[in-house]
Amino acid sequence: MAPETSANVYDSHVRARMIDFFTLEGVPWPRRLWDVGSLLALQELLEASSWARHRVLSPAAVDWQRHQLLKVIGPDVGLGSRDLRAELTSLLGQALPDPSPAHRRLREVLEHARAGHLSRWATAIAQPEDRRPRPERLARVVAAHLLDIGYDANHLAAWIGRLAHQQAGAEEILQGAIALDTAAPREFTVLAVFNKVPERGQAESHEMWVSSREIAGWLRQRGHATSGLRAGGGFLYRVNARDPFSAASHVRELVERLVARSSFMRGSRGGIRPASQMWVDQHPEPIPFAAPTRGADVLSLFSQGRLYQVGGQRTLFDDALELAAPINRGVLGPAVAGAWAAIESLLSHPDDPAEQERSGKAVAADRLAAIIACSWPRAEMTALSHRHQPPTPDALAERLAVCETNQERASAVAEALAAGATLDPADRFRRDADIAAVHRMRRVLSEPRKELGTAVTVLRIALRRLYRTRNIVLHGGSTQGVALKAALRIAAPLVGAGLDRITHAALVESLAPLGLAARAEVGLNLVGGETGLSVVDLLEPRH
Structure with missing residues (x-):
C-alpha cells in the first residue's frame, strides 16, 4: 500500500465525497449534496426573472435570489478569474428584468462561463498544494455540475466507483468529468x-x-x-x-x-x-420502473413508537406528514407542492412581520434552514460515534461504551475531535467518508458560528428554491422549470430531516414547530459563546 501522504488524503476525500453524492440509497442526509452548480443557478435566475414578468414570482424573491447568488459564486474558480468574473459580478449587481439589456447580456455571459467551466477547475487543482481548492468544494462542484447537465446518479456512482477502485487522483477524476461534460447526449x-x-x-x-x-x-x-x-x-x-x-x-x-x-x-x-x-x-x-426514493426520512416516528398511532383527533403534524408524503416517490408537481405546503403549515404564522427581503411565506424556508443547520453537527457526530471501532479500544471507545443516549455519544465524539483524536473505522470504504466527515466537523468545532452560518446560507437557498419551484408549479402551471428536478433532489432529504426534528420536539417535549425554530435561531447566535452552548446541543432544551 502506498504511504499516506497529503496528496493521498486529498484524493481519497474527493473520491469519498463524490461516492456520497451519487449514492441514492443508504447515505444519510448530512452527507448528501445540498446545492446546485453555479451554471444551473445562473440559468435558474434568468428563468426566475421571466416568471417575475408574468407575476408568478415577486421582484423581491428574484432580487433575493440574485443577491445570494452574487455571494455564493465567489469561490467558484470555474467562472474565471478576471474578465468573465468581472462581467458576471457587474451584471449580478443590478436588476435583471426580462426583457432588458442586462438580462440578455447575462444569457450570453452564461454561455461563456459554461465553456471550459470544469477545465478551469482542473487548472486550479494542478496548483501547489497550499493553493489547491478544498477537496470538499471540488467534490461538490464536480458532482453538482454532472448531475445538473443531466447525468443520472446511478451512472455517476458506477463511474466514480471504478475510479475509486483504481485509486484515481483528483486530476484524473477531473479529466474524466471533463470527458463526461463534453460528450454529447x-x-x-x-x-x-x-x-x-x-x-x-x-x-x-x-x-x-x-x-x-x-x-x-x-x-x-x-x-x-x-x-x-x-x-x-x-x-x-x-x-x-x-x-x-x-x-x-x-x-x-x-x-x-x-x-x-x-x-x-x-x-x-x-x-x-x-x-x-x-x-x-x-x-x-x-x-x-419505480424511481428511487428521494431520501426524506422522518425516523422519530419509529424511534418514538408512533408509526401506527393515528387514531383520535388529527393534528397539525398528521396533516403535514400527509401533505409531504409525495416527496419521496411522487411525480414532480405534487411532490414539490405537498412538501412546501407541509413546511408552510408548520413554520409560518399570520402575525409574521413583513420584511423587505422576504417574499410571501419564504420565512418558513429560513426557519426550516435554521432547524436543519442546528441538527447537522449532532447527526454527523452521532454517525461517527457508531463508526468508531478501533481494533484496540481507546479512551473514546471506552467512553462510548457507557453512553446511553445519542446526545451523550455525540458529545463524546465532539470532545474527542476538539482534543485532536482521530477515528479509525475498520473497513476502508467507509473510512474515507468518515474521515471527510471528521474534517468537516473539526471546522465546525473550531469556528462554529462561521461554519454553521455558511450551512444556514446553503440550506436557505435550497429551501427557497423549493418555494420558487412550488410557485412556478402552482401559479405558473408549469412543471418544466430548469431547476425543478434539482430542487426536489436536493430538498427532499433536507425536508425529511427538518420534519424529523419537528416531530421529535413535538413528541418528546410537546414543543411547537415555531418554538423549535426560535430555539434554533437563538442557538445559532449563541453557539460557542459565553453561554457554553455546544454544537451538539443546539436543539436541546436548556436546563
Whole structure:
C-alpha cells in the first residue's frame, strides 16, 4: 500500500465525497449534496426573472435570489478569474428584468462561463498544494455540475466507483468529468412494458407500439430473461439522454404522463398499469420502473413508537406528514407542492412581520434552514460515534461504551475531535467518508458560528428554491422549470430531516414547530459563546 501522504488524503476525500453524492440509497442526509452548480443557478435566475414578468414570482424573491447568488459564486474558480468574473459580478449587481439589456447580456455571459467551466477547475487543482481548492468544494462542484447537465446518479456512482477502485487522483477524476461534460447526449432505445392497456386500439395505432410477442422476441435477442413476464404490450421509445439510466428516467416521465391521462377515463379507473421494469437497449440489466426514493426520512416516528398511532383527533403534524408524503416517490408537481405546503403549515404564522427581503411565506424556508443547520453537527457526530471501532479500544471507545443516549455519544465524539483524536473505522470504504466527515466537523468545532452560518446560507437557498419551484408549479402551471428536478433532489432529504426534528420536539417535549425554530435561531447566535452552548446541543432544551 502506498504511504499516506497529503496528496493521498486529498484524493481519497474527493473520491469519498463524490461516492456520497451519487449514492441514492443508504447515505444519510448530512452527507448528501445540498446545492446546485453555479451554471444551473445562473440559468435558474434568468428563468426566475421571466416568471417575475408574468407575476408568478415577486421582484423581491428574484432580487433575493440574485443577491445570494452574487455571494455564493465567489469561490467558484470555474467562472474565471478576471474578465468573465468581472462581467458576471457587474451584471449580478443590478436588476435583471426580462426583457432588458442586462438580462440578455447575462444569457450570453452564461454561455461563456459554461465553456471550459470544469477545465478551469482542473487548472486550479494542478496548483501547489497550499493553493489547491478544498477537496470538499471540488467534490461538490464536480458532482453538482454532472448531475445538473443531466447525468443520472446511478451512472455517476458506477463511474466514480471504478475510479475509486483504481485509486484515481483528483486530476484524473477531473479529466474524466471533463470527458463526461463534453460528450454529447446520444439516442437510446427504451422498452416500456405495460401489464394493463385500456383502449388498446389507440395504443396499437401508435408507431412505437410493440405487441407481447414482439416484446418477448426483442428481449430474447438481447439476452434478457422472459420467464414470468406477462406483458399486455408496450412502447419502444427513442430518447436522447446522457446515459442509460437518464434515458430510463426520461421514459419513466413519459409513462407517468400516460398514467395521468388514463386516470380520467370513464369506466376504467385503474388506467394504464406499467410493468415493474424497463429495458434499455445495450444496457445489460433491466431498470426498475419505480424511481428511487428521494431520501426524506422522518425516523422519530419509529424511534418514538408512533408509526401506527393515528387514531383520535388529527393534528397539525398528521396533516403535514400527509401533505409531504409525495416527496419521496411522487411525480414532480405534487411532490414539490405537498412538501412546501407541509413546511408552510408548520413554520409560518399570520402575525409574521413583513420584511423587505422576504417574499410571501419564504420565512418558513429560513426557519426550516435554521432547524436543519442546528441538527447537522449532532447527526454527523452521532454517525461517527457508531463508526468508531478501533481494533484496540481507546479512551473514546471506552467512553462510548457507557453512553446511553445519542446526545451523550455525540458529545463524546465532539470532545474527542476538539482534543485532536482521530477515528479509525475498520473497513476502508467507509473510512474515507468518515474521515471527510471528521474534517468537516473539526471546522465546525473550531469556528462554529462561521461554519454553521455558511450551512444556514446553503440550506436557505435550497429551501427557497423549493418555494420558487412550488410557485412556478402552482401559479405558473408549469412543471418544466430548469431547476425543478434539482430542487426536489436536493430538498427532499433536507425536508425529511427538518420534519424529523419537528416531530421529535413535538413528541418528546410537546414543543411547537415555531418554538423549535426560535430555539434554533437563538442557538445559532449563541453557539460557542459565553453561554457554553455546544454544537451538539443546539436543539436541546436548556436546563
